[in-house]
Amino acid sequence: MPRTDARRGALYALIALTLIWSYNWIVMKQALQYSGPFAFSALRYVFGTAVLFGLMLLRRESLAPPPLKPALAIGLTQTAGFQALVQLALVGGGAGRTALLAYTMPFWVVLLAWFALRERPSARQWFCLAAAAPGLICVLEPWRGLGGLRSTALALAGGLSWAVSVVLAKRLFARGTVEPLQLTAWQMLLGTLALVALALLIPERPIDWAPSYVAALAYNAVLPSGIAWALWLFIVQRLPTHVAGMTSLAVPITGVLLAWAILGERPDAAETAGIALIAAALLTLNLAPRRG
Helix, strand or coil: CCHHHHHHHHHHHHHHHHHHHHHHHHHHHHHCCCCCHHHHHHHHHHHHHHHHHHHHHHCCCCCCCCCHHHHHHHHHHHHHHHHHHHHHHHHHCCHHHHHHHHHHHHHHHHHHHHHHCCCCCCHHHHHHHHHHHHHHHHHHCHHHCCCCHHHHHHHHHHHHHHHHHHHHHHHHHCCCCCCHHHHHHHHHHHHHHHHHHHHHHCCCCCCCCCHHHHHHHHHHHHHHHHHHHHHHHHHHHHCCHHHHHHHCCHHHHHHHHHHHHHHCCCCCHHHHHHHHHHHHHHHHHHHCCCCC
């Protein structure tokens, strides 16, 4: 596939991913009224894994596993580590703003890719990071409180865990023998085993199998936990590591806009300024002319 077509496909995938994951913050907020966070996380990924393997069968793709050690490392960091750390942060702190701390991932990715993959950011990319960082702070508004030091540290660790998985996946894709759907399904299977163990070990309230909870679980199984993670690894495969990381910042700002439209949570002046800064950084990153 030509480089321009590959990048265009990745950007289309990013648009779909942004809409799916942004709306899912609203769905998860509603679902946690009916069950504990670990039970919901385990169930959504159990069903999400089944969806991915079913999709592989429909596409008549080989079910052969990718190299197991890298797949296990990605599963533990992307599926289990990221999800468990963010859910723990949500339990002890303010839901929306604490969850958004996970989107410090792009900043971790830039540093990790520089050292692990030798992808040194250009001056323009440093400029975009410098513009996006205060934008994210404005959206988070830490001066209003983030649920305490423990919750903040857990959410930041979740972002770091996700960033590690991005670098590990990029390194595995560099071998040229793994497809995004194949890797997504197998890493999710391995990571889900860890989430199921956590759900069994950590006491939580019984699940209320209300129709709203079943609908939220079905949505998560098919889209956010299944297809969206396959789209994410497709993006990681097609785009430079730091670009893939930075473009994920579209999710929290779209989430703020959807919360405004659906829940009536109108962004204040600081959030509006933050959205503008992040949007400008993303436009500069993806639309500016490229050399070479």
